[in-house]
Every structure is written in structure tokens, then in C-alpha cells.
């Protein structure tokens with residue numbers, strides 16, 4: 001209590017440098033996964049890039065605009081979805097919010113009409129568009145949020161955790177939609193998410209930040225070739241009563257009909273392991289699994305000591 005009263009008169013402040021020396025360039029038409037652990041600075045970056053936050057230093061140029069200086073002209077070119085916040089009015093039907101956004105962005109009637117019908121069809125909004133937002137499920141609301149961010153045909157879309165809390169079906173629908181607008185309309189997408197399946201499904205390029213610093217900027221393939229040295233080989237074969245012995249492979253589990261092997265591809269060639277296996281058993285089925293991208297990202301976090 002004493003400390004609380006003291007704090008009323010004498011506040012102690014701690015400076016948090018949310019972003020430090022972060023620098024990158026994104027080409028039109030890219031989908032970039034902007035990732036990092038909690039508190040890394042992802043939302044802060046999106047807020048700076050969308051003109052909501054004014055940084056203390058540094059520069060940011062998007063389509064020739066400085067987001068926080070040229071806000072009115074700039075926002076016509078961007079769409080923003082914050083998974084944790086809503087840009088829709090809670091008590092009115094979704095379509096009323098859409099119409100208000102049309103007026104705010106000054107979208108010509110014809111453009112609004114064709115965007116609305118395309119978004120209604122592809123995001124399956126027909127049954128919910130007359131419902132007040134407060135009566136929608138999270139998945140339904142997120143589909144409306146994404147539609148709302150695209151009514152004015154922006155060429156850049158910032159998505160801050162767009163699939164948070166969605167069920168598997170809705171996640172797949174949202175991912176498919178993001179891919180479609182990127183491929184068909186060339187919309188540039190900057191996506192933050194903790195769901196590595198979003199990243200795997202959408203982003204070819206990853207920018208990883210941790211504690212406000214840029215730690216990695218490159219392709220998923222580059223991460224794979226750096227960390228994904230181990231493959232899991234599952235083989236199914238005709239009855240063999242004793243375990244296989246294969247140089248270069250570690251037997252993870254074994255039964256008379258099935259074995260799971262781990263192969264370090266830096267030490268053994270996968271095809272040699274398979275040839276050796278086929279000499280010892282009559283192979284019926286083979287499956288090769290790479291490490292999930294989630295595990296690779298964790299290794300990247302560990303390398304930078306930010307896990």
C-alpha cells in the first residue's frame with residue numbers, strides 16, 4: 001500500500017528499447033513471416049510500419065511514404081489486421097462497419113461493390129454479414145476483420161496473428177485466402193504469428209527478431225539446410241523377427257513389421273540406408289519425414305539464446 005501511494009507521487013520509469021537497429025527491405029508481392037518469441041518487438045514493428053507508433057529514431061519508407069508522417073495518404077495503401085483487436089463496431093451488423101470503412105477510405109461505389117462480393121464469396125461471409133459483431137464466433141469475426149482490411153484494395157497487408165484462436169478449418173481457410181490475394185492480386189503480406197504452420201503454408205521468407213534485434217532474414221529453405229540434418233525414416237516390411245542393423249542409421253523403434261530409423265544426413269546418404277534396409281527385409285512401405293519447421297525455429301531461437 002505504502003509503495004502504491006508513493007508511486008502516485010514519484011513514478012519510477014524503465015526505458016524499454018523495443019526495436020534496435022532493425023533494418024530490412026521487402027519487395028512488392030512478397031509474403032514475409034515476421035517472427036520471434038513473446039516481447040520480441042513484432043507488434044511494435046507492425047505498429048511503426050502502419051503509422052500507429054512514432055519511433056524515437058530511424059527511418060521507414062513504404063511506397064515512398066513515411067507511415068507516421070503521411071498517415072492520411074499512406075493508409076489508403078495498407079490493410080491491417082490485429083488478431084487481438086477489432087476494427088469492427090461491436091454492436092452493429094458487420095455490413096454497417098464495412099460501409100463506414102468504405103466512407104472513411106472514400107472507396108468508389110463500384111470498387112466497393114466488387115470487393116465486397118469477392119470477399120463475401122471467398123471468405124464465406126454471406127450468412128454472417130447482417131449479424132452484429134458481438135454475436136460472432138472468433139473465427140467468423142476474424143474472417144470479417146480480414147475482409148474489412150481489404151475493402152479499399154490495399155496493396156500491402158499487415159497481419160498481426162491473424163489465425164490466433166481459430167479452429168483448424170478456419171485457419172486453413174484464412175491461409176488459403178491470404179495466398180490467393182497474394183498470387184492473384186499481388187498483395188504484399190507481412191505476417192506475424194506464433195503458429196509455424198502459418199509460416200510454412202505462406203511465407204517463403206522469414207525475418208526473425210529477438211529482444212528487439214534482427215537475428216535472421218532468409219528463406220525457410222536456408223533454415224532447413226542449416227538445421228534440418230536429421231531425417232526420420234519409417235519402413236514397413238514383411239516379417240523379420242530380429243532388429244535391422246544399418247550403418248549410419250539409429251533405430252528409434254522396432255517391431256517385426258515396422259521400424260523407425262533416424263538418419264543424420266551429414267553422416268549417411270539416405271538412399272544408401274534404404275538400399276541396405278532393402279537387403280535385409282522385403283520393404284512394403286517407406287515414409288521420410290523432415291523435422292517440423294517449429295523444431296527448426298526453436299533451434300534458431302536457441303542458437304541466438306532467445307528461447
Ligand SMILES: Nc1ncnc2c1ncn2[C@@H]1O[C@H](COP(=O)(O)OP(=O)(O)OP(=O)(O)O)[C@@H](O)[C@H]1O
Pocket residue numbers: 016018036037038039040041042043044045
Ligand atoms: N505500450 C507499451 N509500453 C511499454 N512497453 C511496451 C508497450 N508495448 C510493448 N512494449 C514492450 O516492447 C517490447 C516489444 O513488445 P511487442 O508487443 O512488440 O512484442 P511482440 O513481439 O509483438 O510480442 P508477442 O509475441 O508477445 O505479441 C516488449 O518488451 C514490451 O514489453
